Amino acid sequence: MSRRVEVLVGTKKGAFILESDPARREWKLRGPFCQNWPTHDFIRAADGTLYAGGGNNWYGPSVWRSTDNGDTWTQSSAGMTYGDGEDAEKITTIWKLADAGSNGTVYAGVEPAGLFRSDDHGETWSHVAGLRDHPSRPEWTPGNGGLCLHSIVTHPTDPDRMWVAASAVGTFETADGGKSWETRTKGVRADFYPGPAPEFGQCVHKLRLHPDEPEWLYQQNHCGVYRSDDGGRQWTEITPGLPSEFGFPMVIHPHDPKTIFVIPHSGPSDGRHMIDGQAAVWRSRDRGDSWQRLDRGLPQHGAYISTLREAMAIDSLDQPGVYFGTSTGQVFGSADEGDTWTLMADYLPPIWSVEAAVVDG
Amino acid sequence: MATVHLPRSLVTLFTDPPPRHLQLPSTSLSGLVEAGPRLREHINVFVDGERQRELTTPLGDASVVHVIPAVAGG
Numbered sequence: 203m204s205r206r207v208e209v210l211v212g213t214k215k216g217a218f219i220l221e222s223d224p225a226r227r228e229w230k231l232r233g234p235f236c237q238n239w240p241t242h243d244f245i246r247a248a249d250g251t252l253y254a255g256g257g258n259n260w261y262g263p264s265v266w267r268s269t270d271n272g273d274t275w276t277q278s279s280a281g282m283t284y285g286d287g288e289d290a291e292k293i294t295t296i297w298k299l300a301d302a303g304s305n306g307t308v309y310a311g312v313e314p315a316g317l318f319r320s321d322d323h324g325e326t327w328s329h330v331a332g333l334r335d336h337p338s339r340p341e342w343t344p345g346n347g348g349l350c351l352h353s354i355v356t357h358p359t360d361p362d363r364m365w366v367a368a369s370a371v372g373t374f375e376t377a378d379g380g381k382s383w384e385t386r387t388k389g390v391r392a393d394f395y396p397g398p399a400p401e402f403g404q405c406v407h408k409l410r411l412h413p414d415e416p417e418w419l420y421q422q423n424h425c426g427v428y429r430s431d432d433g434g435r436q437w438t439e440i441t442p443g444l445p446s447e448f449g450f451p452m453v454i455h456p457h458d459p460k461t462i463f464v465i466p467h468s469g470p471s472d473g474r475h476m477i478d479g480q481a482a483v484w485r486s487r488d489r490g491d492s493w494q495r496l497d498r499g500l501p502q503h504g505a506y507i508s509t510l511r512e513a514m515a516i517d518s519l520d521q522p523g524v525y526f527g528t529s530t531g532q533v534f535g536s537a538d539e540g541d542t543w544t545l546m547a548d549y550l551p552p553i554w555s556v557e558a559a560v561v562d563g
Numbered sequence: 564m565a566t567v568h569l570p571r572s573l574v575t576l577f578t579d580p581p582p583r584h585l586q587l588p589s590t591s592l593s594g595l596v597e598a599g600p601r602l603r604e605h606i607n608v609f610v611d612g613e614r615q616r617e618l619t620t621p622l623g624d625a626s627v628v629h630v631i632p633a634v635a636g637g
Contacts, residue, residue, distance in 0.1 A: 239570065260572075260605045260632040261594030281599055290598035 203563045207517055208254075209525050209546070211533060212241035212555035217254040219272060220546055224560075226523050226537040229546045230348070236266040236275060240295070243512055247301035247308065253324055255310055256554075259293025262313060265296060265324045282310070284334075298512070299503040300354035300460065309424045311351030315342060315368040319382065330380035338385070344403050345424070346470070347367030348409050348422030351407065352511055358413035360437035361489055365419065365434060370405035373421070373434055383433045407511045408452045413460035418489075422452040422464050422511075429489050438491025451514035455539070456522055463516065463524055463540060465509050473508045485522065485540050486544030499543035500534060507532065512555035519560060524554040565626040566624060595630070605633040 209220040209229070216234030240258040254266040262478040264326060266277040284291050291314050298311035307321040307328075317330040334460070350369055356364035365386065372390075374383040390404045405424035412418060419430040419437075426441040440449045446466035455461035463485050476482065479547050481500035484493045501507075513527040525535045531550035536543045573594070579615040597603045600618060608615050612621065622628065 257595075260603065262597060262603060264594065281592070286598055286600050292597040 207244065207513065207523065208559045208561055209517075209535065210244040210246060210555075210557040211256060211527055211532065211547075211553055212244040212256065212512070212557075213531070213551040213553050214240050214436040217241045217244045217266070217272075218547075218550060220533060224519060225534065227544075229535075231547055232272060234551075235272050235368065236277070237292065238355035239264065239266070241266075241554065242295060242297045242399065243299045243555045243557070245299050245301060245557050248303065250561075251323055252283055253299045253301075253308060254390060255296035255299045257293075257313075263293050263296045265308075265320075265327075267311060267324045271414035278325055279327070280325065282312070284316065284329065292373065294348075295350075297350040297352045298354050301357060302356050302428045302498070307558070309354045309356070309363070309364075309406035310482050311354050311368075313348050313350040314344075315349045315351040317351060317354070317366055318378070333374060333383050335463060336374065336383050336385075338371070341403070342368070342371045343403070347511075355409055355411045355419070355526050357411075358416055359509065360512070365411070367406040367409040367421070369407065370403060370424070370498060372402040372404040372423075373406055373409055373419075375434055385417075386430075387437070388435065389430075389437035390421070390423055390428055391439070392422075393425050407446075407450045410452055410458075410462075412454045418459055420452060420454060422488075424448060427452070427464055427490060436530050440486070443486075443493040444484055448474070450470060451509055453514050453516040454523065456516060458487070458519045460489045461485065461539075462490065463514070465514065465526060469510060473506065476510045479504050479506050481505045481518050481534070483526065483536075483540055483543075496536075496540040496543070498541065499536075510554055513553050515558040517557045517558035517560055523558065525558055527556040529553060530535060532542065537559065564624060566627055567624040567628040569628065569630050570632060572632065607631045607633060 211218040216238040218233035218237045220229040224227045244254040252268040257263045264279045268275045292428045293312050300309040306321045310318045320327045343488040354366035355365040365375045367373045373386040375386050376383045385402050387404045392404045408422045410420045418432045419434045426447040428437040430437050449466045452464045482497040482500045486493045491531050507528040509526045517523045517524050523537045523538045527533045529552045533547040535546045
């Protein structure tokens with residue numbers, strides 16, 4: 203049985219896979235897959251199915267699936283609609299896919315913000331309507347990237363419990379399988395609003411949870427980095443020590459829920475790129491009490507590149523590899539938890555998502 | 564049965580035989596139809612040489628239908 207590591211890359215012009223052995227030194231590029239469709243997220247589910255989700259100006263949203271490692275694909279958006287009628291909002295694209303177990307349950311986060319669920323491996327979808335029934339919905343307004351539901355976090359053992367996050371709406375939790383939702387924004391700044399922080403409207407960029415500590419949520423927000431100890435009911439800011447409060451992606455170490463990685467960017471009016479043209483990833487090993495800058499092997503001159511919210515990943519090997527992709531088509535990777543980095547791929551289309559998978563056999 | 568010409572990009576989206584009318588059930592050809600229901604903005608349909616926007620446009624046995632996505636993108 204051979205083991206390989208995959209870095210799954212969703213781009214503006216299709217899905218790609220970078221493959222290597224566990225040494226993670228040489229990478230082979232496969233793709234583009236999914237007929238070059240704009241791909242916002244590309245994952246490998248626990249049962250081995252590949253799912254790629256995105257949207258297309260002509261044909262709308264769609265989820266592509268492959269059960270043979272990408273050799274052949276089918277696609278469907280059946281049921282992915284807010285209904286018909288004069289006022290019905292049309293779904294433009296899928297932003298996030300989340301595997302909820304090997305029985306074929308997959309969630310999709312879409313734009314305009316909403317949540318869909320499939321129980322048949324993405325063949326058909328149904329709207330988890332409780333979220334858009336939240337009383338705050340008439341006041342949801344989009345962030346710079348659109349009104350997108352970009353984070354879906356499932357509880358590791360309770361299938362009725364999950365969290366979602368949308369820009370610029372905030373974080374919500376359900377404990378009843380999606381029928382009802384509550385905001386989870388207390389303690390998170392929304393400095394673009396006058397007055398004290400509102401109950402919703404925070405611009406979450408990425409929400410993460412570690413299965414070993416399911417009450418420990420983390421988020422990278424427009425206005426800082428935060429952690430929670432109680433499932434998001436209260437957030438504590440952990441930005442001090444970082445060069446910027448603004449950034450997009452965030453990942454957690456698979457074997458250590460106290461270790462997190464972010465990529466601070468210059469501020470929203472200052473370009474939203476690597477600060478001063480020097481690429482760096484920052485790591486904390488103590489839940490954000492302190493941070494270390496990691497830049498060995500990353501470009502330090504003239505690198506005005508950006509990494510979008512879904513474009514960072516960490517694999518599950520004993521010493522995990524960390525990966526990020528840029529909106530200018532570069533993929534950088536580290537095989538030593540971020541201590542050193544190499545350029546894995548260049549000249550790809552603008553990268554919207556990076557995910558990692560370890561595949562046996 | 565009407566003859567329907569599809570661009571290559573649409574061939575993989577078609578799972579059902581060509582429709583009798585442009586009216587489409589919600590679960591098929593979802594790539595062409597959006598909430599309304601109505602034809603998606605960048606999809607052009609010509610029936611016997613005339614552009615049609617209404618999904619209820621009837622098709623005869625000798626009708627020739629061209630589905631042509633707009634030239635758009637980047």
